[in-house]
Every structure is written in C-alpha cells, then in structure tokens.
Amino acid sequence: MITISKDQNCLTLVNFFTVKPENQDALIQLLISCTDEFISECPGFISASYHKGIDGKTVVLYAQYENMEAFQNVINSEGGKRMVAEGTKLAEAAHRGLCQVADTRTS
Template sequence: MLTFINVFTVDPTNQDRVVELLTQATEGSVTEAPGFISCSLHRSLDGTKVTMYAQWKSMEDYQAMREDPRPLPFFQEALTMAKFDPGSYEVIKTFNHV
C-alpha cells in the first residue's frame, strides 16, 4: 500500500474552492479507479493549505488514475490558485487507540 500526502498551498480566499475542486475530482472518478483505497481532505485552520491524504494499492494504479482525463479539469483549475507539493510514502507503522 502507498500513501500520497499532497499539500496545496493557497491564499485563504481560495481554500474553499480548492477543497471543492478536489472533492469533485475525487468523487467524480478517482474513487472508482482500480487500486483506490481511501482519501481524506484536510483544511488548515489558518486557511493557507489543503492537504490530500490518499492511499492506493500500487504506484501503477495511481499512475493509471493520473492518466484518466475525467478529474484533470478539476486538478488543473486547482493548480491555477494553489502551489502543489506532492509526496509519496510507504506506510511503515500505524498506531490505533486501544
């Protein structure tokens, strides 16, 4: 399993719109993609960041989703108002409340 933590830095006036665009892209096609496990959107309290935490079965599945043209317009619009800082991670430990 792979985890992607993607941070979008925004002007606070654009934070809600970026959340909306990422929600539309994810609900519209990403959740249907083979290998998709989960996705959580996070909004910083100061209004300057939107963070997407997503888990995929493999890098190949993730790359295949990135080639799907359906979510592209939403991502492209988000990038007109946000600086994108992507990151891919391997899960090495998970802690849960007992």
C-alpha cells in the same frame, strides 16, 4: 474505510497545497468532486481524506492507492489531467509525497 497500517501495503499520497485563504474551500471542493466523479471508480483507489489548515492557507490531501500503477492511471486519465489543471489555478504551490506507512501508534 480509511485504514492506516504498515500491514496494509499500499501507496500513500500526501499532497500539501498552499492557497490563498479565499481559495481554500474551492480547492477542497474540487478534490472532493473529482473523487466523487471519477477517482472513486478507478481501479486501485482505496480512500481519500481532505484537510483544511487552520491558517486558511493550506490544504492537505491524504489518499491511498493499491499501488503506483493505480495512482499513475488516475493522474494520467482525462479527469486527472483536468483536476491538476484546475487545481493549479487555485493553489499557489503543491508538494506531493508518495510513501508507504512505516509504523503507527495509538493511545
């Protein structure tokens, strides 16, 4: 379950991709398949959610890991390197932010 809370004390990855509209769905499917195939089994992985920009030109990945080491292990794995290489072919640009939840509000 995806939980966004400052009390969770985890590493949050927010990755913004710029894509051509014809590549938006392909990038989403790549990220989902990589999560299903290997990321979800990696120690320290918590959750991932995938967002499609309504303009057709944006993909946002929001993922949670227990810590920086868990994230780095995913990225440096064979599957992680393949995911980055294939994603680079689909995305025109990627901007990765690693952060922690500072606070949340709900209605």
